[in-house]
Amino acid sequence: MNPNIVIRDETQNDVCAITDVTIAAFKSLEISSHTEQFIIGALRSGNALTVSLVAEMDGRVIGHIAFSPLTISDGTPDWYGLGPVSVLPEYQRQGLGNALIKKGLSRLKDMNARGCCLVGHPEYYKKFGFTNMPGLVIEGVPQEVFFVLSFDGHIPQGTVAFHDGFKADGQQ
Numbered sequence: 699m700n701p702n703i704v705i706r707d708e709t710q711n712d713v714c715a716i717t718d719v720t721i722a723a724f725k726s727l728e729i730s731s732h733t734e735q736f737i738i739g740a741l742r743s744g745n746a747l748t749v750s751l752v753a754e755m756d757g758r759v760i761g762h763i764a765f766s767p768l769t770i771s772d773g774t775p776d777w778y779g780l781g782p783v784s785v786l787p788e789y790q791r792q793g794l795g796n797a798l799i800k801k802g803l804s805r806l807k808d809m810n811a812r813g814c815c816l817v818g819h820p821e822y823y824k825k826f827g828f829t830n831m832p833g834l835v836i837e838g839v840p841q842e843v844f845f846v847l848s849f850d851g852h853i854p855q856g857t858v859a860f861h862d863g864f865k866a867d868g869q870q
Contacts, residue, residue: 700755703794705801708750708762713742715759716752716784723784733867734782740863741766748778749805753785753794761785763798765806766863768815770834771856778806779860780816799826806849813848815858834858 708716720735741747746766753761763783770777780802785794803826806814815834816823820842828845833855836844846853 700792703753703755703760703797705751705753705797708747708752712752712759712762716750716762719759719762719786720782720784722786723790724782726787731867734784736866736868737782737864738762738764740866741861744861744863746861746863748809749802751798751802751805753789753798755789760789761794761798763802765802765814766861768861769859770854771859772854774812774852774854774856776810776812777854777858778811778814779858779864780814781818796825803847812850812852813846813854815847815860816845817843818845819843836860 716738717735720738724734741764742750747764748767749765751763752759761784763780765778765780768777768779780799783795783798803814816828817836817839823845826847828847830841830844831846831853832841834846834853835841836858
């Protein structure tokens with residue numbers, strides 16, 4: 699990764715740039731419903747951006763990652779959802795997404811989080827230690843794209859619900 703890239707907490711001044719980065723990052727992805735920028739906005743409005751980091755180079759935001767609280771039907775507390783993670787297309791495949799994910803997971807661990815879940819590409823997230831866990835599901839989501847990473851060795855059992863911000867579609 700470029701040594702001139704700084705990963706830091708988002709500020710109010712980054713909001714528009716985060717929206718632009720998110721739109722650009724997901725624009726050509728066929729698997730996207732292109733609502734990621736609305737999700738981030740809804741999480742921010744709901745005070746649910748537990749960790750929100752930007753990658754900045756030469757004063758320009760070029761990447762972003764969000765982590766928000768989720769609930770698990772067995773009542774296990776302190777688990778979070780990862781996503782969206784966005785990198786401008788011209789900076790993709792250079793390690794920036796990896797760096798954002800590692801820094802975000804480190805922040806969660808520092809907050810004594812117990813684990814993290816996400817819906818994502820099966821091959822990409824395994825390298826961070828995420829795995830599929832048959833006893834933990836999201837209704838309507840295929841098991842092969844739902845991933846779990848426990849920080850304390852305990853894997854909850856039940857149904858996961860991401861924050862309501864993930865239902866945002868820009869129509870309300």
